Amino acid sequence: MQTQQEHCRDVHAKDLPDAALAQQATSGDKQAFELLVRRYQVPLFNFIYRLMGDSEESSDLLQEVFLRFYTSLPSLHANKPFKPWLFQVAHNCCIDALRQRRKHIVPxxxxxxxxxxxxxxxxxxxxxxxxxxxxxxxxxxxxxxxxxxxxxxxxxxxxxxxxxxxxxxxxxxxxxxxxxxxxxxxxxxxxxxxxxxxxxxxxxxxxx
Structure with missing residues (x-):
């Protein structure tokens, strides 16, 4: 059962800005990483779906985005705006997927x-x-x-x-x-x- 202290910590963490959570995530804080995932999973999915037009493929790409986010934690710069960076990762994943469909993508x-x-x-x-x-x-x-x-x-x-x-x-x-x-x-x-x-x-x- 969650203690009062843990509950207060969770509430406080949810109010933290992206930069603070990202910094904690790079230091190995799994809760911070999970909070960022929950914070962005809906807007990221909407973005991916509107580019790809397929819900199943969009779900797969969303997982790929979060996987790239996780593997990039050691090299993530604290002074780099997090939200634009994360959407850039999502955009790159979509472009890779579109290229795999053999559609012509203009650089x-x-x-x-x-x-x-x-x-x-x-x-x-x-x-x-x-x-x-x-x-x-x-x-x-x-x-x-x-x-x-x-x-x-x-x-x-x-x-x-x-x-x-x-x-x-x-x-x-x-x-x-x-x-x-x-x-x-x-x-x-x-x-x-x-x-x-x-x-x-x-x-x-x-x-x-």
């Missing part, structure tokens, strides 16, 4: 210089007179349609949108996770919103 180092002008001119031609993406997300009836639309986005856009909406990350953190400048992450996000508006236009009209 993020090339995204900044290849095809941007053509993509921009194409997206600029799409009218922007629909509801905002924020309004779409707030509307319960469009939740499923929005998730499906996000999955149809190119992987470079899908990752940015997912990190922004489901993980509430800043663009500076998103850029760090995806190895791209902050401004590039913002650009992809805005282009993705245009594509989502187009994809969901029929659903929007049905609500009017």
């Amino acid at each position: 993020f180092s090339q995204i900044e210089t290849e095809g941007d002008d053509d993509d921009l001119s194409l997206l600029d031609a799409i009218p922007d007179d629909a509801l905002s993406i924020e309004d779409m997300i707030a509307h319960h009836d469009l939740q499923k349609a929005l998730q499906e639309a996000i999955y149809t986005l190119p992987i470079k856009f899908r990752a940015v949108v997912t990190l922004r909406y489901t993980s509430n990350l800043r663009f500076s953190d998103i850029g760090r996770i995806l190895n791209m400048p902050e401004q590039t992450a913002k650009t992809y996000f805005n282009r993705a919103k245009v594509l989502l508006r187009k994809s969901l236009s029929a659903d929007i009209l049905a609500l009017r």
Whole structure:
């Protein structure tokens, strides 16, 4: 049976910031590691699922992420932001899995210089007179349609949108996770919103 002292310690540990728990985990504290796992298993699964589109595969990849987290503990830097690092691990796992599906994945180092002008001119031609993406997300009836639309986005856009909406990350953190400048992450996000508006236009009209 848990003592009062142990209970108070557990409550205190749950309130600790990520950096403190990560530091304790690197020192061999299993409870700190387990708390971080519980804290991030849902947002990480949501992120992975929106990239992969398969719940069983997403569960397997989630375990892979936590395994990489555990094996990285000895080399984890205390001054490195934990949440962006963990989502970067998840993103890398997803990219590895997508490559194994033999799908063509454009390296993020090339995204900044290849095809941007053509993509921009194409997206600029799409009218922007629909509801905002924020309004779409707030509307319960469009939740499923929005998730499906996000999955149809190119992987470079899908990752940015997912990190922004489901993980509430800043663009500076998103850029760090995806190895791209902050401004590039913002650009992809805005282009993705245009594509989502187009994809969901029929659903929007049905609500009017």
